[in-house]
Amino acid sequence: CGFLLWCMAPSPSNGAEFLYHRIIRPFFLKHEAQLDNVVKDLKDKAAETADTIAKEAKKATVNLLGEEKKST
DSSP states (O other): OHHHHHHHSTTTTTTTHHHIIIHHHHHHHHHHHHHHHHHHHHHHHHHHHHHHHHHHHHHHHHHHHHHHHHHH
C-alpha cells in the first residue's frame, strides 16, 4: 500500500518517475536491440500463425460446402 502511494504521490519526483528514470528506461535503452529482435520474431510468428489459421479455415469452408452439395 505504501509503495503504491509513493508511486502515485502528486509530486514531480514520485516513485513512478524514480522507477522509470532510474530502472526501466536505462534497462530498455541497454537492451533495445535485443527487445526489437524479440518483438520482430513475435510479429513474424503471429503472421505465420494467422496465415495458417486462414488457410485451415478456407479448407474447412470448402470441405463443408462440398459436403453440403453432396447432401442436396
